[in-house]
Amino acid sequence: MSSTTDRFIDAVFDFERAVHAQDPAAQEQAHREMHRLYESATPPELAQGGKLLAGVLTDVQPGPQANIAVLIGACVEGGADPVACAPSVLGNLAKSLDSATEFAQLWAAAEVGDAPDPEQVELDPELFEYFGFAPTLSWWTLDDWHRAALAMLSHKEVRQKFGNSGREIIRERHDALGEISDRWDKCFGYALIVLDDEPVIVLHRESGTGYAMRMTGIGDNFQLHTLLADALIGGGHIPGAAPAAEAVAMCRDMPGMVHTTGSFNLVAPDGSWIWNEGTPSDIPVVDGTRLLVLDPPPYQRSWPAGRFFPNMVGDLTFERVLTADETAAWFRHVSPAKDPSED
Template identity: 60%
Template sequence: MGLGDDRFRAAGAAFEVAVRKSDPEETQRAHAELIESLDGASPEVLAQGCRRLADLLDEVPPGVRANIANVIGAYAQTSADAVACAPRILANLAKTLDHAREFAERWKATTDDDLPDPETTDVDEAMLDQFGLRPLMAWWTLANWISPALAVLQHREVRKLFGRRGCEMLSERHNALAEVSGRWHKELAYMLLILDDEPLVALHRETGTGYRLRMSGIGDNFQLHTLLADALIGGQHLPGEPPSAEAVAMCRDVEGQVLTVGSFNLVAPDGTWIWNEGTPADIPVVEGARLLVLDPPPYQRNWPAGRYFPFVPADLVLERVLTAEETAAWFTHVAPADTAEA
């Protein structure tokens, strides 16, 4: 145990006492000391402290609550830490999205001015009187809630705990805010769309073959495209040039990016294109599985292969090659090739 650990523990205890006493001045002082004590503490002690801070989070005053959430997100590094801390962080994010939407609605109803930029605009008493504390704080602290939410959601165990419905609920609130404000937070949107243990059926139109796969942790369709080419071309099920081992590893769990070349055109059953810039959640569900058609690429395209979320391990497993009869049954859901269009 070092002096840095002792200081952090003492600062955390003092902050907890101040919060529970509901003493604003003491809480501000204790908060400042807590932030200053972070640098000298060991990772293990920081993780323990973050769990205690997460338990306290709902009692922390709104003015510093998002900042404390950021501390938790930064230092809750293991899956067990993230699972312990995630519920309060994600619940607060949900409330913040709702209150931020409320602020944007009120602002647009009362003025023709652009919505204020939290990074360049100071809150004043007139705003507080007009919009109320919670909507105002939500608009000004939303980015500080998104950061810790991304930190905990990068852990598969948290996504499993929160469930698809939980992620969909946050997506709905985020989309409602974006519709009113015009501000869309891409990283949050994509994180909430990550699928785990999701069945995928891929049909290769040229050869008339089909494949059942299972995908987890894939952040975008560039990543999916590379992993599909590895499983099907690299696995010698389809003709073509497979991606390099380095590109595949970087799409799974290795840091870095390396240039790769596209192998397919990803197409929905109705013929519309599934863009590489989108996510696997764009692929329609048919009879309990995402159904994807692989057509020849209309032009050569390359991109840096890697993970959209660098700290989220991803996987795509080929479970089996479909029989001719199974493949033919899946192709009954697919529009003819000449109807496909961008």
């Protein structure tokens, strides 16, 4: 007889057997049990359960498949191996993106108005007949697939395993859907372009100094801005008011957010502004390395400092101060800063 602490994994085993037996009724019953027992599951159960569910995800019935992917993501957040769980989640997500795009194309061709918002409109079974089962279901479950994929992509090991090329394939499909619908998801889109171990040269225009740094797991430029101020102002390299230690910790790995005030204007080498609302991937590559210029802020900016992705560890590593000759060489690529209205 199972103990009260391993009932969740028993339900996972039941679900796995039902999938292999192609028994829809048994799948549904085990599915309900897994959700009922998830909150009381132990970390070892979640670790084992996530891997087992990932192993059968592709064979799960289309109806509950996206919800099972979300459960795998929850197991990963509870300690399951993200590298082991990610391939099946991201692979099936890619298929769902293709099917959702097909639904959007068919809906547009039907000329019946705006496509339905799954958060506002109940799924009408008649749509399966007109637009196909897989496209319609993918349209309605896309948010679940995004949620499951974010749980995987929040881990550096997964991003490294899939690499830029693997994520680019999914990004192309996500962008294709966004071009013909309003289903482009900002959080998911940003997760697909997170940089890891990415070198960046940072030039401080006022002092004429330069610095070599390295970015990892930074979700947006608000987060990057705070870490830059800590490295340069907090590190004593340039004058200014450094962010609080709590704000810096929250931009790395501490939960929560806290108010902070901006220290710079982030600028591209051509003088155009790099907005805090964007991502580090907006920083242009010059001679093989990203090149960022820091100008004085034209007005005071403040925001809640923290991580764009709450479960993604972020970091900005300060490597060294550039020599005067190195700095001068990089500054030769830099144009005067300009007003954003010129862009």
